[in-house]
Amino acid sequence: MDSSFSIQGKIAIVTGAGSGIGRGIAEVLANNGAKVVVVDIDETSAKRTVEQIRRAGNISSPIAADVSNWVDMQKVAAAVIKEYNRIDILCENAGIYPPAKIIEMSEEQWDKVIDVNLKGCFLGLKSCLPQMLKQNYGRVIMTSSITGYRTGEIGLSHYSASKAGIIGFMRSAALEVAKNNITINAIEPGTISTEGTRRFAAGELKPLEDRTPTGRLSTPEDIGNAVLFLASDLAPNITGQTIVVDGGYSIVE
Numbered sequence: 001m002d003s004s005f006s007i008q009g010k011i012a013i014v015t016g017a018g019s020g021i022g023r024g025i026a027e028v029l030a031n032n033g034a035k036v037v038v039v040d041i042d043e044t045s046a047k048r049t050v051e052q053i054r055r056a057g058n059i060s061s062p063i064a065a066d067v068s069n070w071v072d073m074q075k076v077a078a079a080v081i082k083e084y085n086r087i088d089i090l091c092e093n094a095g096i097y098p099p100a101k102i103i104e105m106s107e108e109q110w111d112k113v114i115d116v117n118l119k120g121c122f123l124g125l126k127s128c129l130p131q132m133l134k135q136n137y138g139r140v141i142m143t144s145s146i147t148g149y150r151t152g153e154i155g156l157s158h159y160s161a162s163k164a165g166i167i168g169f170m171r172s173a174a175l176e177v178a179k180n181n182i183t184i185n186a187i188e189p190g191t192i193s194t195e196g197t198r199r200f201a202a203g204e205l206k207p208l209e210d211r212t213p214t215g216r217l218s219t220p221e222d223i224g225n226a227v228l229f230l231a232s233d234l235a236p237n238i239t240g241q242t243i244v245v246d247g248g249y250s251i252v253e
């Protein structure tokens with residue numbers, strides 16, 4: 001078997017790729033030869049990522065879609081199959097983290113976070129699986145978080161539930177398609193410096209950086225590189241697993 005990092009010519013979908021981690025994943029995959037479909041609820045930012053990827057000489061196209069909407073996700077899968085005939089890599093990365101303590105959290109706020117972060121992974125996978133089963137090939141990588149599964153954070157109980165939920169979902173989903181040459185794994189990022197976290201932390205990322213054993217926060221590119229490994233031919237027998245990318249943050253006693 002040809003073992004390499006190459007994902008040359010593979011067709012990848014990355015959700016939430018209009019900014020932050022998703023954009024980093026999209027760029028790493030594109031720089032390594034994949035044709036990347038950038039999916040985001042914000043059409044303008046999806047187009048911006050695509051322009052950036054094209055400027056680097058790579059192939060990419062944008063689709064505006066809401067990952068928590070089944071009709072949208074069916075349209076995404078159909079459009080990608082129409083344009084490229086395949087779906088090789090699915091990165092389910094779109095997610096939101098609006099803070100709210102439980103005492104103040106409305107049912108709507110809870111539902112929204114679970115819908116986008118957790119149901120979004122179900123709908124994205126469900127929409128792409130028929131094609132992956134047909135081609136007997138698929139690499140699915142979900143963006144979970146250390147928050148929820150490993151650590152906790154005040155004001156992020158809904159988010160924590162969604163991210164821990166992704167890991168449970170991912171493991172059972174991986175079993176369902178293990179015989180079909182489809183692997184399903186997750187990344188657990190620590191705090192990454194993105195538009196979203198800068199908004200969330202109001203510029204207060206330095207203390208987190210100081211508490212990180214490696215002395216720096218991870219970057220979207222760090223996450224992209226972990227995704228690249230799981231999507232590549234080096235990882236055909238890794239499924240139902242997670243890779244923590246947090247500079248050692250979650251292992252400190």
Ligand code: NAD
Nearest residue numbers: 016018019020021041066067094095145189191192194196
């Ligand atoms: P971000 O806010 O910078 O980017 C998220 C992108 O997703 C945006 O472009 C947004 O428009 C899009 N999006 C939001 N809702 C959507 C929907 N319903 N459908 C489609 N697209 C939608 O966020 P980020 O920091 O890059 O986070 C990306 C993912 O990584 C999220 O799942 C987040 O939970 C996870 N994560 C982030 C960190 C971090 O520190 N940034 C840490 C752990 C996990």
